[in-house]
Each structure stands twice: as C-alpha cells, then as structure tokens.
Amino acid sequence: MSFAKAYLGLRSAGVRALVIATCGVTLAGCDTLSSLNPFDKSETYKPEIVSDLPGETLYNDGLARIQKKDYEGAAKKFSTLEKQNPYSEWSRKALIMEAYANYEGGLYEESITAAKRYLQQHPSTPDAAYAQYLMASSYYDQIPDITRDQEKSERAILALQELVQRYPNSEYVADAKKKIQVASDQLAGKELEVGRFYLQKRNYSGAINRFRSVVSRYQTTRHVEEALERLTEAYMAMGIVNEAQTAAAVLGHNFPDSPWYKDAHALLTKGGVEPREDSGSWISKAFRGVPQVGQKTG
Template structure:
C-alpha cells in the first residue's frame, strides 16, 4: 500500500473523532493506562525437574523424559544439574530409539565434559546408537563404519572403562557386517566375470576383516578368481592359507577340489600379499592370550 491511498486508509481508520485510534490503542497490552501485567513464571527447582525426568523414564516415556532433562540446561546452564541432565537426555533418547538425538546429546556431553566420570558412558551411548542402526548387508553400511570408529575411540580413550568388553564384541559384529557387504559385492563381480573387481573386494575382507567369519569364503573366492585369470600361484597361496588356518572348513574343501581339477595343489608363496596379510593375525575362535 503506497502514497495517498495508504495515508487515506490510515486516516479513515483513525477518523470520526479519533474513535478508531482509541480502539486500536486499547488493544495494546503495553498501554500505560492499561492494567496488564506480564506474568513471571518461576523456574521449578532443578532437583524436581530431574526427578520428574527419572519418573518418566521409569514409566517408559523416554521422549518426555528427554525433554525434562534437556530443560535443565536451559533453566540452569553451567550447573551440575545441567551436566547430569545432558547425560540422562542422551540415555533417554537412546532407550526411546531416538538414535540421532542420542548421538547429538552424547557428542555435546563429550565436548562440554570430556574429563568427567560419565564421559565414557556418553561415548558408549553414541557408539551404541550407531551400532543399533546397522542394517542388513544388502544396504549401505555407513552406520557400521561409524559404529566401529566410535567403539574404537571408546577403547582408546577409556581403556579401563566397564564398557570396553562390550565394545569389543560390538566391533566384531560390525566388522562381520562390513565383511559380509564386501563379499556380497565380490560375489556379484565374480558372477559377472569381472575378476579384477571381485579380487579387490575379497582382498578387502582378507586384509581388513580377518577375524570375521567371512574370511574363509573370501579365501576360497580368491582361489576361484585367480584360477579364472590364470594366476595360479596366487590361487594356490589362497587355498594354502585357507587350509592352514581353517583345515576343517568346507570352503577349503571346495578350494582344494578346484585346484586339483586344474592339475595343481595348494602351495603357499611367502611373498604373496595373502601370505603376508595373515602373518601373526589370530583367527576366529583363536585365543589372543
């Protein structure tokens, strides 16, 4: 609305003895002549808010509990209650399946309180939030990778933590998942006779995920791929390493049969990358001392 038309409308509203302007003025809650007074709501005691959050946790209202714990930081910033509320917010959101929210709260805790007694627990909650989102091997495994990184950081930063033992188990499971994904893609390439692409995938399993259950199949698949490419010495080494580490494996029987069909037997070349990759590495079920 511009120019004279706009001014005319304003004058029209306020015309007729300024009655209209008085009406508009009376609607202003901050008019000096008005009796309006802003209501000031006092903060509830921090302990009361915290206990309310705990009560909601016990009832299974994790989202409601998280909101209560989060409010402590807003109402009592930089206090001990704010710290306790933040770790409990991370816990409540994790228990409620709000994993991204738990990751955010855990990360905030670690940034704000890295040297406190609950820091290891915050790291564990963050890692577990990634871990619990790991999908099946047919889907992207970013969450598996993030879980492993967070769990490894827990072990490195808090080696005496009570969560270390569980972290190691979770790392094994997540690694197994990543190895399974590599195998799935490798098998696809092998089926399509893209032997170089298949070998790269199986090599990743052998080099990075040797303590997973998938390493046996990866070695047998390497035997297949190398034989198909005519690289017999590497095929022999893959089968020999498989037989040495997993003599009772059905995958070794398949690899052995494939080699003998081609007129050769398993024989390890100590200079092969396969042989070097397995030196001094404990296998699945083998004690590390």
Template structure:
C-alpha cells in the same frame, strides 16, 4: 549396566542456585504488538513474566518420567537443564541423562547428538565412557540388514573401537568387544555380497578388491574362509596362479577342516597345481602375526 547402578549418585547431588531472579520479559508476537493502537491509552501491553523451573525439580521430573517409561518426556526435561542452566553441574547431568533417555526411547539420533555434546564438553568426566557407550550403541542398534547401505555399521564399529581405545578400563569394554565382532561381521558380509556379484559377472578385479577387504580388515569374522576361497577362484580365472595358490594355502593353514578349503584345493588340482604359499604375497602378509585365526573366527 542398569540405570539405577549407573546414576544412583546423580539424584542426591547438591542443589545449585534455584532461582536467578526475573528471567526477562516474554515479548508477545508481532501480530499482538501491531494490533495495539499507540494513540489509544486504554490499550495497555502487559508483558508475561516466565519464571525458570528450579534445576532440581526439572531433574527429578525427568527421573519420574523415566520410571513411567516416558523416555521422550524425560529427555525433554533433562534437555531443559542444559538450556536453562548452561555450563552448570545440573546441565552436565541433564545432558548425559538426555542421551540415556533418548536411547532407551529409541530416539537414536537425538541420543547421538546429546552424547557427542557431552563428550565435547566433558571429555574427562566419570560419565564420559558411558556417553561414548551410548553413542556407539545408538549407531549399533541402527545396523540394517545386509542388503542395505552399511554406514551405520561402520559408524558403530568406529565408535566402539574408540570406546576401547579411550577408556580401556571401562566396564563397557567387554560388551563393546562383542558388538565390534557383530558390526565387523556385518560389514564383511556386505563386502562378500558385492564381491560375489562381481564374480558372477566375471568382473574379477572388482571381486578381488571386495574379498581383499574382508581378508585384510575382517580376519576374525566368519566370512574370511569364503573370501580366501573366492580369491582362489578369481585369481585362477585371471590366470594369476601364484596368488590363487597362496590364497588356498593360507586357507588350508588356518582353516584345514573348512569346506571352503576343500573347494579351493579341488579347483587348484583341476588346474594342475596345488596350494603353495608365497610369503611375499599380500595375502600371506595379511595373516602374518595373526595366530589362531581359525579359533577366533569360528
């Protein structure tokens, strides 16, 4: 959604009280105070009076900086509204705009902080769904390559799922679903990487745990076919033939044309058995009630 579309109504909001009187005294630093001689009447401390900038001016300054693509400067202007006019309508608008400006400027952690604060203070506002979307997107845009820790991928997935659950009619749901698929695929890929390592080291139980996570949690990703084949390998290596047969059978049922099924079938026949599904196996139960897996994963 474009910025203009999302926030065209914000700029024309009614102006709140622009001045609240004298804001107090800005006291000079300790060094300045200590330098004054209390017995010297010629030295007089003159306090500096700092006036608040009107809320509308701060807001419009932020908008102007966005137009110039000075997102960091815009975020500072919007954040000032929350500080100078707390709990006001200007503060609410400034907070969501600060989250937006920080996100556009690539300051993802700052955007996350602003979005979380907005959701905490205004969970039922019209812009709450957008705040959740900015929160999720800030995590999503930080997803690292598969060799690194996937904490950001996990956080992105959780935030995107929360968006769909809390705001199912939101215009951001369609994009959130696409991003969920990508984040899930990334997390499944990491599990596969570790599982392959364990399999190579003949740590079969460790490998099975990783492949099991893929089969149980990430069935709609492109990694599930390989995970089932690797389970066939690991279970056969451990002599747990019935589970190996089930893994291959489920693989063949859902992905009959997969090259991974051909490998699993060849491995079983080499061992003198064929794919055969045990309905009481966790593998079988994991796929129960998940129709057309092959189409969704492909």
C-alpha cells in the same frame, strides 16, 4: 502475537516486572499491544507467571518419566533443565541423561547429538565413557542388513574403537569389543556380497579387490574363509595360478576343517595343481601373526 502470549513467553522475572509496571496490574492499559495481532482480537487469554522449576525438581521429573518409559518426555525435561542451568552440575547431569533417554526411546540421532555435546563439554568426567558408549551404541543399533549402505556400521566401529582406546578401564569395553566384532562381520559380509556379484559377472579384478578387503581388513570375521576360497576361484579364472594356490594354502592352514577349503582344494586339483603358499604373496603376509575367529590371544 497478543500481549498475553508475549507475556507467557517472557522467562525473566525482571522483564515481567517491567511489563507489569508499564501496563498496570490488570491488562486494561495494554489494549494497544493485544491489538497488534488482528487474528487474536476475538480471543481472551489469562496471563499467568510461569517460574523456572528448580533443577532438582526437573531432574526428578525426568527420572520419573524414564521409570514410566516416557523417554521422549524425559528427554525434554532434561533438555529444559540443561538450558535453565547452564554451566552447572545440574546441566552436566541433565545432558548425559538426555542422551540416555533418547537412546532408550529409539531416538538415536538425538542421543548421538547429546552424547557428542557431553564429550565436548565434559571430556574428563566419570560419565564421559558412558557418553561415548551411548553414542557408539546409537550408531550400532542402526546397522542395517548387508544389502544396504553400511555407513552406520563404519561409524559404529570408529566410535567403539575410540571407547576402547580412550577409556581402556571402562566397564563398557568388553561389550564394545563384542560390538566391534559384529559390526566388522557386517562390513565383511557387504564386501563379500559385492565381490560375489562381480565374480558372477566375470569382473574378476573387481571381485578380487572386494575379497582382498575382507582378507586384509576383516580377518577375524566368519567371512574370511569364503573370501579366501573366492580368491582361489577368481585367480584361477584369470590364470594367476600362484596366487590361487596361496589363497587355498592359507585357507587350509588356518581353517583345515572348513568346507570352503575343500572347495578350494577341489578347484585346484581340477586345474592340475595343489595348494602351495608363496610367502611373498600379499595373502601370506596379511595372515602372519593375526589370530583367527575363536583363537585365544594373550
């Protein structure tokens, strides 16, 4: 590295002064330093002192870049501000804005990182709920279709649930609950997809495990009706008639107008039986006291 490049890299005014005092006001006495890098011999650099910008200037610059939708540039400004003013109010403000700018710019992993740092450093501040919301939304916006791995869906739900639990009076809670429902629906859809595959392959035990997951964990999603009908199919195929009858009965009780109930009822009738709920079945126990999709609570 040439002396000029090293000079520009020095941020401390004290260090700069020391270098100037050693080498003189001009660079005449620093030929030895500049010759350390043989690749720079033919280049000429004009050193200039770059002073750290005041916090307010950097912050306003970041805001201006957000208005211009230069989110990446804004995030860099806020990052610089945070590093130059550690443990200050400017640092706190810059960190939450860095998370926001990265989120708006679609840099979700960077937004998650900044939001997590904010929560670690400032867990009790008014913006903590917003940091949690930005982190959860960053996971949520990365949810893929049901044919792919649903890790982001699971992380989104956990982050959103933490928001609801830790900040119950936050203005972001209502939207968080809606997002939880959508993400849960996505996970239920994935379980159904795998369950249908197993059912087609006549791997009835594997299929039942997947459908059971939907019924037990995602009862308030739109997929629970199909899961109960598929359980009826799988149990009938295995000759476990009692559970098949219970699945159909629970389906009919909770969703009497569902086309899936009509299919389940027809399947049982074809087998010479009718829907009948066994209160001791895991299916019956899973549905006790649980509100269904569209059912109002409280």
